[in-house]
Amino acid sequence: MENFSVTILGSSSASPTSQRNTTSQLVNFFDRLYLIDCGEGTQTQLRRNHTRLSKINHIFISHLHGDHFFGLAGLISSLNLFGRNRPLHIYSDPRIKQVIDIQLEISETVLLFEIEYHPLNFRQKELIFEDKKLEIFSFPLEHRVPTCGFLFQEKPSAPNVNKKSISKYDLSVDQIKSILAGKDLLVGNGEKIANSELVIQPNPPRSYAFCSDTKYFDSLYQNFEHVNLLYTECTFMNDLQEVAHQKFHMTTQDVAQLAVESAAKKLIVGHFSARYRDTTLLQSEIQSLYPQTILVNDFDTFFINNSEPDS
């Protein structure tokens, strides 16, 4: 199932390094692209990833620290230059509009497309986007400025009547409707065929949670219980617990605890402090606490499926 994936465009924290850009991720759900955060240089990362920029219609900005949004004005300018005319939806702290407006005004840029701003709710979990197959929720985090995480939740698919049964019993449209409503089938000889023999059960719906900058708090895991793939920030190793708490960030231990509580099927972590040029020790520490953890690198892609996601 390669129709649900996330590609890491930036895995550094506050400042980019020569190897890691600041935060941005690209979620691909059935070839529709959703951008989460847009640190400086995101448009260049998208180009290096050979992403068709025109396929991005929805951008989610977790909070207004520069390393999560300083690339937005440049991306918008380039979309404009490339002739975009469809609306662009930005889900964010509403103050982002001031930043974009002044940069467009000063550079005398006239946008050829509309930007629709959707204010995030920083007090409670909220459904912010929905189409036939997907729901996207925001949920509040606890950081130094208003911050949200995002949950991408596939909608449950309906079961299908299996093709073999349709031909074997020469099923009519009404019979198919009845089976899809959960009924058994009465055939000519009075025999009753169990519904479960007639239908193919859909795959369970899949989910991805993006847990942006936050300190650990008790109820956090409730926003993404049993998620297939969980990304969280992991800014510090455990010896810097005090610094982490002061700065409203998480340590390896916080992250491992969160993964256990949420029963996430797989955990990926990023947003490392630039002090960890070599992340080997951080990796050892978190894997000693939660062995299934993967430390992300820029341009890693993770597929989200019903077994464990593979990188």
Place this chain on the structure above:
Amino acid sequence: MENFSVTILGSSSASPTSQRNTTSQLVNFFDRLYLIDCGEGTQTQLRRNHTRLSKINHIFISHLHGDHFFGLAGLISSLNLFGRNRPLHIYSDPRIKQVIDIQLEISETVLLFEIEYHPLNFRQKELIFEDKKLEIFSFPLEHRVPTCGFLFQEKPSAPNVNKKSISKYDLSVDQIKSILAGKDLLVGNGEKIANSELVIQPNPPRSYAFCSDTKYFDSLYQNFEHVNLLYTECTFMNDLQEVAHQKFHMTTQDVAQLAVESAAKKLIVGHFSARYRDTTLLQSEIQSLYPQTILVNDFDTFFINNSEPDS
């Protein structure tokens, strides 16, 4: 003479490509660093160039199109994060302050250092920086928004009395002063030693001109006659002359003409339209008009000396 150089940090025009960042250049003059323009991603380019960010005290922004300043807020944030406390000088259209202020305010960033904004003069050439060895001038260009180019002009050095003469004639401090004032030397036997035999003439002062986005105009070359190294934008090939004029940019032909008129010792060009993924044809065209031209790539360094600069 490797004490005066320019390193290209970005050579694309409006949008970055996977190979070329948007405009920024780093001038190194006797180990003091001056940044010209700061397109998105400049701080990452500086890191890849192993530049010590703390050595940059002066930033020159040619104009307020995004591809020349969208990286400034990120660079300032990182300087702050790394504990800068010395003032930073920004030479720009004064409206840049609004852009920086709102981004710092929204991200709740408290700067630990002062930013001193120096407004550019868009009407006439002006000395904007001076120290013992260097003068920097801005000069007006003709683009769609107020735009300046910059001229880095080494100050003439005084001649020195050669060491051989000092010991041969056992020169006193007063005699040295007299020689440095241009006088000949009378020695014991009444013999007159010509001043020219006593002094070492300094190297002629060197210069670098950065010609940002502009259309060609007749008097432009007067701002940097006989410059050692001239950089200009060269956005389009000559078949797009009309587009270039409409957009206030230059073609290969404009640039070649400018190089001839200014009698620049060497010409380097960048800011290519992203349509030229392969710049071979653009290179052929401009070299057929001005053979000494070099098309720049990101991270090229050009040394500025009294013969032809070498890359």
